[in-house]
Amino acid sequence: MNQAASYTRTAVALHWLTALAIVCAFPLGLYMSDLPLSPRKLQLYSYHKWIGIVVLLLAVVRLLWRGTHRPPPLPAGMPRWQEIAARLMHHGLYLLLLAVPLSGWLRSSALGIQVVWFGLIPLPDLIGVDKQLGQLLKEVHESLTTTLLVLVLIHTAAALQHHFFARDATLVRMLPFLKPKS
Amino acid sequence: MKRLFTLLLALNALPGTAAVFNVVVPEKSAVNFVARQMNVPMEGGFRKFSAQISFDPAKPESGKAQIEIDLSSIDAGSTEVNDEVKGKAWFNIRDYPSAKFASSAVKSLGGNRYQASGKMTIKGRTHDVVAPFNAKVEGNTLLIDGGIPILRLQYGIGDGAWADTATVADEVQVRFHLSLIASPPAKK
Numbered sequence: 001m002n003q004a005a006s007y008t009r010t011a012v013a014l015h016w017l018t019a020l021a022i023v024c025a026f027p028l029g030l031y032m033s034d035l036p037l038s039p040r041k042l043q044l045y046s047y048h049k050w051i052g053i054v055v056l057l058l059a060v061v062r063l064l065w066r067g068t069h070r071p072p073p074l075p076a077g078m079p080r081w082q083e084i085a086a087r088l089m090h091h092g093l094y095l096l097l098l099a100v101p102l103s104g105w106l107r108s109s110a111l112g113i114q115v116v117w118f119g120l121i122p123l124p125d126l127i128g129v130d131k132q133l134g135q136l137l138k139e140v141h142e143s144l145t146t147t148l149l150v151l152v153l154i155h156t157a158a159a160l161q162h163h164f165f166a167r168d169a170t171l172v173r174m175l176p177f178l179k180p181k182s
Numbered sequence: 183m184k185r186l187f188t189l190l191l192a193l194n195a196l197p198g199t200a201a202v203f204n205v206v207v208p209e210k211s212a213v214n215f216v217a218r219q220m221n222v223p224m225e226g227g228f229r230k231f232s233a234q235i236s237f238d239p240a241k242p243e244s245g246k247a248q249i250e251i252d253l254s255s256i257d258a259g260s261t262e263v264n265d266e267v268k269g270k271a272w273f274n275i276r277d278y279p280s281a282k283f284a285s286s287a288v289k290s291l292g293g294n295r296y297q298a299s300g301k302m303t304i305k306g307r308t309h310d311v312v313a314p315f316n317a318k319v320e321g322n323t324l325l326i327d328g329g330i331p332i333l334r335l336q337y338g339i340g341d342g343a344w345a346d347t348a349t350v351a352d353e354v355q356v357r358f359h360l361s362l363i364a365s366p367p368a369k370k
Binding site for chain 1: 219220221222223224225259260262263266343344346349350
């Protein structure tokens with residue numbers, strides 16, 4: 001396997017950090033919103049927002065990295081529709097990795113709750129206080145999150161399909177420790 | 183009589199020597215607060231309060247202030263939070279519907295800075311507080327802006343699970359903006 005066939009270490013690290021952040025933020029968001037008002041709820045909301053900003057930053061760094069580093073080509077012999085699907089999927093994922101945290105941040109601003117990253121760095125409010133808009137943004141944030149969840153599931157299923165059925169290197173190049181010892 | 187009138191006019195024209203300001207204009211006054219949850223500043227306010235204040239910038243020592251805040255008029259950002267803070271663990275407004283501040287001394291800090299010290303009573307507990315403020319005359323109005331830092335746990339505001347100051351900070355800044363005019367001169 002030559003160099004070009006694999007992602008850079010940076011790209012691999014950014015991918016898995018993003019995955020980890022989403023695996024934390026998503027169930028947290030699902031759980032916290034139904035809690036009655038309590039110190040626990042305030043804590044979890046803050047943690048969720050902190051992780052969301054991490055996702056947003058990772059997405060920006062990834063886009064910059066992606067713009068300056070060519071990813072390895074898709075496996076040879078892949079059907080044309082799969083190539084198109086993979087392309088669309090990656091565009092959609094990048095878009096949502098920006099849109100989901102941004103919609104959450106906008107919602108927080110509209111409700112008049114500033115995001116103070118890790119309790120240390122006050123981030124600017126993106127929009128002025130508007131409770132009605134905040135309610136709408138809550139729904140936008142939830143819909144975008146659901147869409148992201150669906151895309152992540154398909155993305156994961158496709159990766160597993162490549163590994164176990166197509167038996168190509170698609171998953172291995174993003175999971176280097178799976179690489180068979182030669 | 184005419185000479186007295188001229189004298190009054192002259193006094194009025196001198197900055198900082200106006201008469202005693204003792205009528206609070208409620209629509210131009212506000213009592214707000216800033217609390218912190220998870221280090222996020224949360225602003226709120228009280229829509230209803232009454233204030234008896236008399237203050238002469240030239241004689242701050244004779245100044246007096248009594249402010250009573252109707253705690254049921256709290257706006258802490260959302261209905262959910264408003265309902266919570268009216269409850270037993272926070273203000274317990276059923277048993278303690280109002281908070282009171284009564285000044286005991288006012289002194290000048292130089293320039294248009296002053297400081298009132300006095301007693302704050304919330305939820306049946308009274309503590310000494312210090313309220314630094316600015317006062318300046320604009321036209322026929324005296325504008326007072328200041329703040330009283332309080333420690334909520336001294337008054338038992340936010341008991342039980344809410345007593346954790348890592349989530350909701352102990353320090354709460356109460357801010358007041360008051361517009362006062364001079365009452366019509368009493369007949370002699």
